[in-house]
Amino acid sequence: MNMDLSEIITENEPLAxxxxxxxGGPAKFFVQPRTEGELAAVLGTFAEEGEDIHILGGGTNLLISDDGIGGAVIRLGKEFAFCEFTEGSTRAVVGAGHTLASVVRQSVERGLAGLEGVIGVPGTFxxxxFMNxxxxxxxxxxxxxxxxVMGFDGTARRVERDEIEFSYRSSSIDGILLQAELEFERGDAEELSVRMKDVLQQKRDSQxxxxxxxxCAFKNPPGQSAGALIDQLGFKGVSVGGAQVSEKHANFIVNTGDATAAHVLELIDIIREKxxxxxxxxxxxxxxxxxxx
Ligand SMILES: Cc1cc2nc3c(=O)[nH]c(=O)nc-3n(C[C@H](O)[C@H](O)[C@H](O)COP(=O)(O)OP(=O)(O)OC[C@H]3O[C@@H](n4cnc5c(N)ncnc54)[C@H](O)[C@@H]3O)c2cc1C
Structure with missing residues (x-):
């Protein structure tokens, strides 16, 4: 490898x-590549050394061990955060590092329908x-x-929609998503904005x-609501250490201040068992x- 990667790699970065x-405890290596070339070089280096690779987005769907993790945690740098709408069309290209909320708001402002219902979901595109x-x-x-998508071998390729399977909170994206092309429906900016605000208010009221x-800690079992099942068992407000089942929504476990991953995991186990x-x-x-x- 002829690229100097020391500028983009830190050791023992606290993932909390x-x-x-x-x-979350420390990552052995925390890497923030600025270009596709750097990303490919990083993947090559860590593959050679037999290190595990983890891709971090906004960290909004993760529980990371208190002991941290070995290998490399890669977070795409700000160069991967872009969102370009094609003027006069219903299309956009979005970089994986861009925040989802910003894509949602920009699409709504342009009168483009399709994402207004996912307002309130934090994290990156x-x-x-990846999570659908x-x-x-x-x-x-x-x-x-x-x-x-860049494979873990450092080769990027374009994947068409019919090659990707999206299902409930999962996708078949295999590798690191670099960017995606989006197609919206034409809508009315005013109406979409009202709908978006409505959805956000519903979420604020209930989550x-x-x-x-x-x-949400758990997926909904087919035909049922995980939150409702947990609520029926009286779990709202129940805590282990600093981890507590939210009083507002029983499927959310919240860190009230000093929760560890061990606390959260213990609470998860208790809920699952019951x-x-x-x-x-x-x-x-x-x-x-x-x-x-
Ligand atoms: C308050 C709150 C509300 C939420 N509401 C919802 C909701 O309504 N609906 C919902 O579905 N989720 C919800 N979530 C969960 C979470 O926000 C989503 O799953 C979110 O899309 C995760 O994005 P992230 O960038 O934070 O990913 P991370 O949490 O960082 O990572 C999640 C997974 O995606 C992978 N990943 C990240 N970036 C890439 C990439 N570029 N290429 C390949 N893989 C990648 C990671 O390796 C990991 O496996 C909520 C979370 C919170 C905290």
Missing amino acids: RHTYFRI GGAA AGGKHGNVGDVITSAT PLSAKSAG VKLEFDVDLDLEVRLWGFG
Whole structure:
């Protein structure tokens, strides 16, 4: 490798700084590539050394171990954060590092429909595409027509929509999403703005949006609401250390100040056990776990 990567790599970076939960031990290597070339070089270097690679977006759907994680955590630098709408058309190209909220607001201002229902989801566009983030008002995958993905071997390729599978809180994106092309429907800016504000208000009323959390802890089992099941068992307000089941929404676990990943995980286990016992339902995690072996 002839590129000097020392400027973009730090060692033992505390990941609590980079997660919405404000939880997480250090990353052995924390890397912020500024260009595709640097990203490819980083991937090559760490692959050669047999190090694991993790891609970090906004850290809004992650629970990271208190012991941190080995290998490299890669966060795309600000150069990957762009959002370009093609004037007079219904199309846009969005870099993976751009915040989802900004893409949503810009599309609504332009009278472009498709993403207004995902307002309130924090994090980056890359994380949102990978997770197919959304809910009952729509999902991010709905507007993606193609994507540029870099494989862990450092080769970037364009992937068409029909090669990507988007399902409930998951996608088949295999590698690092660099950017995506989006196609919206034409709509009325005023109406879309009203709808967007409406959805945001509904979420503010029912979810602890500004508390430290990773959003919904569990996926909804088919035909059921994980939050409703947990609520029926009286879990709202129940805590382990600094981790507490939100009083506002039973599927959110919040960090009340000094929660550790161990606290959150213990609470998750208690909830899962009780839900299994009382309803014979297995709750799958929506939050992604890093560094737990
Ligand atoms: C208050 C709150 C409310 C939320 N509400 C919702 C909601 O309504 N609906 C919903 O679906 N989610 C919700 N979430 C969860 C979370 O915001 C989404 O999953 C979000 O899209 C994750 O984006 P991120 O950039 O933070 O990804 P991260 O949390 O950093 O990463 C999530 C996953 O995406 C992968 N990833 C990140 N970037 C890339 C990339 N460029 N290429 C490939 N993989 C990548 C990571 O490796 C990881 O596996 C909420 C979270 C919070 C804290």
